Amino acid sequence: MTENPIPAHEHARAKRNAFSRFLSGVEWLGNLLPHPVTLFALLALGIVLLSGLFAAMGVAVVDPRPAGANGVAADGMIRAVSLMDGDGVRRIFTGMVDNFTGFAPLGVVLVAMLGVGVAEHSGMLGAAVRGLVLRAPPKLVTVAIVFAGIISNTASEVGYVVLIPLGGAIYYALGRHPLAGMAAAFAGVSGGYSANLLIGTVDPLLAGITEEAAQLIDPEYTVLATANWYFMFVSTFLITAIGSWVSLKIVEPQLGTYDPEKSDGTILESANMEPLTDKERKGLKWAGVAFVAVLGLMALTLVPEWGILRNPEDGDRMDSPFFDGFVMWIFIFFVAIGYAYGRAAGTMKTDRDVIDAMAKALSSLGLYIVLVFFAAQFVAFFGWTNLGAITAVTGAQFLVDTGLTGPMVFFAFILICAIINLSLGSASAQWAVTAPIFVPMLMLIGYAPEAIQAAYRIGDSTTNIITPMMSYFGLILAWATRYQKDLGVGTLIAMMLPYTLFFLTFWSVFFYLWTFVFGLPVGPGSPTYYEAVL
Structure with a gap:
């Protein structure tokens, strides 16, 4: 007697249940971690305790740098230094403030946010995103939403707060499944977080952390914003194409036809579907004029032989004050276009409005500043104790001994960053923890910090959309439940998982081709290789 076959829908339900258990496990593991601020405080304390233990054990490695080089000990060894003895405790107390104020990312982020705040609070960024999406031809709506999401990363809150609910509202108005519109926007804003046509606030932030980590090996090394x-400029179009394809071929067909009965009755209340007003169009027009004017000013300081921001010694454009101080251009750019829009649209009338916008932008950074305080202590302690250098040398030597020094090592590195991001969703928090380990390690086997940072950004971006630890995940879930009132965390993650898989695969391959097959630099004056000594 043959057994009755299990119906196909039972197989599907079993698979969904197994996948849901997996997602629940990821969420449970992520929830075990403390708040990022607490995490950095614990990590800093852990470094102090480990330094005392390792110093007592006499842990040391051979310094791979040439004898006599800056920072190399007379005996050619890197030894663990204790922060638990008298000298260590005194150094902690006297260096704590300098660690905080001297933390490279802090200043550049604060300056950049002053400018971005003007553009955001004048309404310019929100109007620009709406104008881009609402004017797109119906057949290109998905492409426009994903693309707008990516470029909104210049000021990421605009994408999260404006574009994602707008994506759902647009799809709903077009008779398509609104969750598919939200998914497309979410994929662009968060899955393609690091890609952009412009230099945004995340660029100087990550560059500062990378520079701090690189200086564990090379104290004079600098990383530009x-x-x-x-690489990120071209990646914008890659992520737009992949995100649009996944939306149209996988996510939207799986969601099927939308049933309005599943909504909670509040749909469309939070999204502005109105076309741009005359004042908004006028504002964007004058913002465009300001944009061209700033580009012209930038060109005048760099292109001519007499350009004031070229290198004063040899006239070089790449190694110049222009790029060293690029965060100032970010500030000028956003203040100019934001104020031009505000004056024309009537949202800014006096200098007081500009000042208020800057103050509001900085007031939103309170948590970030608290986090930076503890992150700065962790990074400083990691360097003082030599634990970062010892870990890097040991890890690099392991890669050499096992033959894992070729470019393929970056696939493993990107995957590791993507997995870590599931539990530590902040790009800056994760990089502050991992950069002191991976940047020196990969530098010692011959790769430049700039290329390492670009690879990290792929891993960090691609899993943002499937981790409940991402700071805006709960907000997006709340918006999604307006269209499907019984929607849970697992459903949202499952909907976004195809984007993660395709982004992670094709973006990693693209990085490999760009950097190691075609030999292209990831940025202006950014080397791919570092002259290592192992």
Whole structure:
């Protein structure tokens, strides 16, 4: 007697249940981690305790740098230094403030946010995103939403707060499944977080952390805010194409036809579907004029032989004050276009409005500043104790001994960053923890910090959309439940998982081709290789 075959829908239900259990496990593991601020405080304390233990054990490695080089000990060894003895405790107390104020990302982010705040609070960024999406031809709506999401990363809150609910509202108005519109926007805003046509606030932030980590090996090494611009510029179009294809071929067909009965009755209340007003169009027009004017000013300082921001010694354009101080251009750019829009649209009338916008932008950074304080202590302690250098040398030597020094090592590195991001969703928090380990390690086997940072950004971006630890995940879930009131975390993650898989695969391959097959730099003056000594 033969057994009755299990119906296909039972197989599907079993698979869904197994996948849901997996997602629940990821969420449970992520929830075990403390708040990022607490995490950095614990990591800093852990470094102090480990330094005392390793110093007592006499842990040391051979310094791979040439004898006599800056920072190399007379005996050619890198030894663990204790922060638990008298000298260590005194150094902690006297260096704590300097660690905080001297933390490279802090200043550049604060300056950049002053400018971005003007553009955001004048309404310019929101109007620009609406104008781009609402004017797109119906057949290109998905492409426009994904693309707008990516470029909104210049000021990421605009994408999360404006574009994602707008994506759902647009799809609903077109008779398509609104969750598919939200998914497309979410994929662009968060899955393609690091790609962009412009230099945004995340660029100087990550560059500062990378520079701090690189200086564990090379104290004079500098990383510019434009370090990954070329690669991220082109990646914008790659992520737009992949995100649009996944939306149209996988996500939207799986969601099927939308049933309005599943909504909670509040749909469309939070999204502005109105066309741009005359004042908004006028504002965008004058913002465009300001944009061209700033580009012209930038060109005048760099292109001519007498350009004031070229290198004063040899006239070089790449190694110049222009790029060293690029965060100032970010500030000028956003203040100019934001104020031009505000004056024309009537949202800014006096200098007080500009000042208020800057103040509001900085007031939203309170948590970030608290996090930076503890992150700065962790990074400083990691360097003082030599634990970062010891870990890097040991890890690099392991890669050499096992033959894992070729470009393929970046596939493993990107995957590791993507997995870590599931539990530590902040790009800056994750990089502050991992950069002191991976940047020196990969530098010692011959790769430049700029290329390492570009690879990290792929891993960090692609899993943002499937981790509940991402700071905006709960907000997006709340918006999604307006269209499907019984929607849970697992459903949202499952909907976004195809984007993660395709982004991670094709973006990693693209990085490999760009960097190691075609030999292209990831940014202006950004080398791919570092002259290592192992």
